[in-house]
Amino acid sequence: MKKVEHVNSNVTFNFENLFVLDLANNHQGSVAHATKVIQSLSQVVQKHGVNAALKFQFRQLDTFIHPMHQKDSDNNHIPRFLSTRLARDDFQKLLDVAQGCGFKSMCTPFDEESVDVITEMGFDIIKIASCSAKDWPLLNKVAEAGLPVIFSTGGLELRNIDDVVSFFEHRGVDFAIMHCVSIYPIPREKFNLNQITTLKARYPDHVVGWSTHEAPSMTVPIQIAVAKGAQMFERHVGMEAEGISLNAYSSTPEQIDTWISSWKEALVLCGANERPATSIEEANAIASLRRGVYAKKPIKKGVAISRDQVYFAMPYVDDQLESGAWKDGIVSQQDIGKDDPVLANQVNVPHNTDQQIIKTAVHEVKAMLNDAKIVLGSDFEVEYSHHYGIKNFTKTGAVIINCINREYCKKLIVQLPNQDHPEHFHKLKEETFQILSGTLHVKVEGKTHTLEPGDTCLVQPGVWHSFWTDTGCIFEEVSTTHYNDDSYYKDKAINKLERHQRKTKVDHWGRFQLELMVK
Missing domain, CATH: 3.90.1210.10 (Antifreeze-like/N-acetylneuraminic acid synthase C-terminal domain)
Structure with a gap:
């Protein structure tokens, strides 16, 4: 058997909208039956034009099962595993069929030796079953394989999921996460589909999916999962035949057809995450x-x-x-x-008053902070910077939230989409920007840097700098002590302004002060 070499690269696997069809033991130990299942499923996948992976399960049964349980065991899984045993050459035939039908190939190993077989046979993806998500010898072996990984979370506490996420991240594994409930089939009260939202918020850099074990006739769960943000879906598959019946949670090709159709309907109903433009019909x-x-x-x-x-x-x-x-x-x-x-x-009709311009901007700033999940207390000070007058505030300026100013200083700076801050330097203050949300362009001594969330930029005293954003941006400024009148602008007209002419400074958001200070 020719060994297939897998080379790590910077290209990550696209887990989004991947359908995982788990053949499990529903091949019934028959290559002919499994071939019919795979070919029938491929027709469904091609009909819908979706990205799908056909998944096998590998156990090296001679060593996976204790010698005393090889012939007679009170564990109800073992007789099923033994009765549906397939040789490696048989699995190779089925893998060739699956790949020939256009499926991605995936396999769940339950022991370390199976990981070697998976890599040698040339599978695309490794799946970690929920029961193996705390099996560290197996996880170590999988991490060394260099293949994309999906792991299920059935029966795990959040701290266990944290462990697996950190483990794979530290080892540079490309992976995705499946919300899963390891009950077969799942009772209605145990679906816990809100966990999809929880996992997406906790692990925002990874695709989160839904591994299902509900009755095949149920299509509402996948639609709710889509609405909750699931981007990957898995369920057990099989076909009935003479002498072969399916369990209560495995789907026929016809049921998979209905399942995928329900997913498509949910996508249409949910629409885009971005606020859409108002349609002519709605406007009318x-x-x-x-x-x-x-x-x-x-x-x-x-x-x-x-x-x-x-x-x-x-x-x-x-x-x-x-x-x-x-x-x-x-x-x-x-x-x-x-x-x-x-x-x-x-x-x-008179133009908006300066007060209304600022109030409207504040509404957007508060929404941006909410969207970024940045929580402020009630004890802070706000500066509305308007270097060319309040009427031009949405084009040039920033909202500066002063949090701390001692030997050290911390500010939150919020810029609206397409707002810029003019070029200037500070004689006394050294500052570091760290992006919390959005994209910021910073020009430092004539060189432009584009910063994304998590990026930092140091600005030393005497260094010319300016910044602007296309998307809207929130960033933290951590600096030495702030001093008033320590900003020197390249545009000398700004330097000639009194401080109150280029800044409106209020306590909190200035809900009532603005009425007195700005008309």
């Missing part, structure tokens, strides 16, 4: 229900319209000022009759 539906601004009494040209001169009512007509756009200070540009719609081209 909303427009048909919104209220427009109408004149309660005749309005003369050139008059500042007061609230008591208008009312809001359906229907909204094209080009009308809608109720949500009403604000004080609107001036009529022509006469408007009683009960006539107030059209946008008939009035002059």
Whole structure:
């Protein structure tokens, strides 16, 4: 048998939307029966155009089972393993069939010798069963194999999963995680599909999937799993034949067809994670229900319209000022009759006040902090930096949250999408930026660095630097003591401004102070 060499590289395996079809012992010890199962499943996979792996299970039974239990055992698994034994050459035939049908090849080893067989035969992926996830001699052997790995989490506590994740990460193993409940079939109250969300939050750098053991007729669980964020799916497969019946948790090709169809339906129902643009249909539906601004009494040209001169009512007509756009200070540009719609081209609508510009920005900043799961207490100070005036704040500036300023200083700096901070240096302060969320571009002494979450950038005293973001960004600034008026800008016009002209400084978010400080 020719040994297949596996070479580690920087290319990672794509686990996303992978369907794992576990043949287990449902080959019934028959190459002919297993071949029919694989070929029937391949038709389903090709019909749906999905990425699928056909999975075997390897046990070197002469050594895996204790000698005293080889002929007679009260362990109900052992007689099944022995009765469905296949030789290595038989498995090679089935592997050739699976690969010929376009399947990725996967195998679950239950002993160290099986890992060697898997690598020699040229499998694509190794699967760690839940019962082996604390079997450290086996895990060590698997880590040495150099193949992508999927491990199941049935019966594990979070600390056990932490151990396996850290173990594989430290050894550079490319791996994914399966939420799994090792009960066959799973009772409804034991699915615990919220664990998918838990695992995704705890291990954000790894694909999390759902290994199922429910009754094959159940399609709701895979749809919920999709909604919870599962990106990989596994279930046992087989076919009934004369003298062969399936267990309560294995699916026929027809049931796999229905299962994958349910997955596709769930994808459509869930849609994208990003907030989508409003469709024409939805916009029209909303427009048909919104209220427009109408004149309660005749309005003369050139008059500042007061609230008591208008009312809001359906229907909204094209080009009308809608109720949500009403604000004080609107001036009529022509006469408007009683009960006539107030059209946008008939009035002059004042620009947003500086106060409103900042308040709107604060709403977005708070949402960004929530999205990044950054929690603030109530004892902090905020600076709204607006180097070219508040009206230009969303283009140039930043929100600086001052947390600590002693011999050491810590700030959180939040920039909105497409916001920049002008080039400057500090005479006294040394600072280090560390990115918490989003992408930040930092120019230091003319050289641009693009920083992702976790990246750091040192800025020493006297060093010119600026920063900007396309995505919106939150980063931590850790520095020596901050001193006011220690920022020197390349644009001399900024240097000439009084501090209050380029910064609005408030306690907390300034919910009530802004009303007094900014109009």
